[in-house]
Amino acid sequence: MKRITMIGDVGWSQFYHLGDEAMTELAIDELRARADIAITLIAGEPQHASEMYGVDAVRRIGFRRDRRPNTSRMKKILDYVAGDRNALKADDPAIDVVDAVRNSAAVLIAGGGNLNSMFAHHIYERATLAKIARALGKPYALTNQTLGPLIYDEDRDIVHDLLAEAEFVGTRESYTTQLVDDLGRGSATVRRQVDDAFSLTARxxxxxxxxxxxxxxxxxxxxxxxxxxxxxxxxxxxxxxxxxxxxxxxxxxxxxxxxxxxxxxxxxxxxxxxxxxxxxxxxxxxxxxxxxxxxxxxxxxxxxxxxxxxxxxxxxxxxxxxxxxxxxxxxxxxxxxxxxxxxxxxxxxxxxxxxxxxxxxxxxxxxxxxxxxxxxxxxxxxxxxxxRRAEHQQWWDFVVAKTLGDSPGAAETEAPGxxxxxxxxxxxxDAIGVVRERLNAVQNYGLVMALKDRKAARANEEVQAVKSQLQRLRAERDEARRRDERRESEPAVRAVRRVESTGRRTTEFARRAYRRLRAARR
Incomplete structure (x- = not known):
């Protein structure tokens, strides 16, 4: 039995996001319908997710909305994968994710709208998972994605690498398909599909x-x-x-x-x-x-x-x-x-x-x-x-054939159109064209305001960085003063200072006496 590691934005006991759960649930169903397969799900709360979907589960790696610590964390994880066992603490959840990928035939990144710079932690979670897969020689793919609509300049390279090195990328609207092309799809097969929840059925x-x-x-x-x-x-x-x-x-x-x-x-x-x-x-x-x-x-x-x-x-x-x-x-x-x-x-x-x-x-x-x-x-x-459902079934035939390679000629399997x-x-x-333009205005206004907010946020980050530097310099200055004060209070230093003071007084006395003597000779 082959195993696949999959990530979905699911698995919390205190929160149920119905659409995200539906997409992941459908992906599990489609995988099981086509192969004798074991699934390890990367989820919010592993025990809850395991009970809910009947799969093995591990915790997410865990990233923040701040990019600097995320970049550092990604590097440490990849160092660990490369053999540096001191790069991560023994209880780091990333270790379980690495082990899950190592024991899997492939990695699948399930939908939907997480690759958005407004949610930088989701970008890093998925990009790091993909890099782990690449480092361990495991194929990975993305299904059912909305990309952006905001991809900030500082995120473009990491998103490009995520997409370009994938086996395939499923996009759920024409906007995303175009944005993938703009970022550079690399060797990945990119195909339009419906949202994965489209094919989930009621019992x-x-x-x-x-x-x-x-x-x-x-x-x-x-x-x-x-x-x-x-x-x-x-x-x-x-x-x-x-x-x-x-x-x-x-x-x-x-x-x-x-x-x-x-x-x-x-x-x-x-x-x-x-x-x-x-x-x-x-x-x-x-x-x-x-x-x-x-x-x-x-x-x-x-x-x-x-x-x-x-x-x-x-x-x-x-x-x-x-x-x-x-x-x-x-x-x-x-x-x-x-x-x-x-x-x-x-x-x-x-x-x-x-x-x-x-x-x-x-x-x-x-x-x-x-x-x-x-x-x-x-x-x-x-x-x-x-x-759409018929096309979707063809899509999942392609997904399983391409990621698991169980069927003859799987490597040559073409993605459905x-x-x-x-x-x-x-x-x-009346005037539906005007309505479309109003929707375009909503999008354009949102884009402008988001970029404006990002520019303001970047400026604020720079201000905070300068403030932090000033605070550090002040702290260093204050510590130097305290060291000087502590040194001045030591007995040996006080004795030296008394000698120095006596020497200065003696020198000054000699100078005054010399000046008086010269004056008397005149």
């Missing part, structure tokens, strides 16, 4: 688990807890969501279920979306705007299958909707969400159903129109979904 027990939520027709809504944009405050963001959900409930007569994507499964205490959704519901002032409990990824898929419409700022809400053939309206309040939302929608032809959050009227109009035209939209989306979906027009918003 009968998942449908049963959400049956209490599907007794009446409903709209499924999922919102990130923050706007994450300088364009408007979180309070303004929440107010718009409250207005939107109220109007949807009023105009359609449907329940609006607020489903958290970032939260915690029982018995862990509620967090993030789980705390925010009740506030939105209360602010909406409508009894049919209802927050739900935290669901697993498969349970949410089961719920999505029964929805009249899916709406929200959460990326994987659109992924699950597209896969289930359910109309969706995706809202993009910031740069990061706009890139991902538009990519996900483009994959199933729904790009005109991605809207900025600055016009609730456009969102309500589109949502109401989509509900009224649900049957036609579902038919067209289901056909698109079947094509990706065919863009047929666009589904939106007649519900």
């Amino acid at each position: 009968d027990e998942d449908r049963s688990a959400v049956s209490d939520l599907t007794e009446r027709p409903f709209i499924l809504a999922s919102f990130a807890e923050k706007a994450s944009t300088p364009m408007f405050s979180d309070d303004e963001y929440h107010a718009r969501l409250a207005e939107l959900t109220r109007r949807l409930a009023e105009v359609t007569g449907l329940r609006v279920l607020l489903v958290p994507h970032g939260g915690a499964l029982p018995p862990a205490p509620e967090t993030r979306d789980q705390l925010n959704d009740p506030k939105i519901a209360q602010a909406s002032g409508h009894a049919e705007v209802v927050p739900t409990r935290m669901l697993t990824a498969r349970e949410l898929i089961a719920l999505t299958e029964q929805a009249q419409l899916v709406v929200g700022t959460r990326y994987h809400a659109a992924i699950f909707a597209g896969a289930a053939g359910i109309p969706s309206v995706s809202l993009a309040p910031n740069l990061y969400s706009s890139i991902r939302m538009r990519g996900a929608a483009e994959n199933v032809g729904m790009e005109d159903y991605v809207l900025p959050l600055d016009s609730v009227d456009d969102i309500v109009s589109t949502a109401v129109g989509a509900v009224g035209n649900r049957d036609e939209l579902t038919g067209r989306l289901s056909a698109q979904s079947q094509k 990706f065919f863009h979906a047929e666009a589904i027009d939106s007649p519900y918003v």
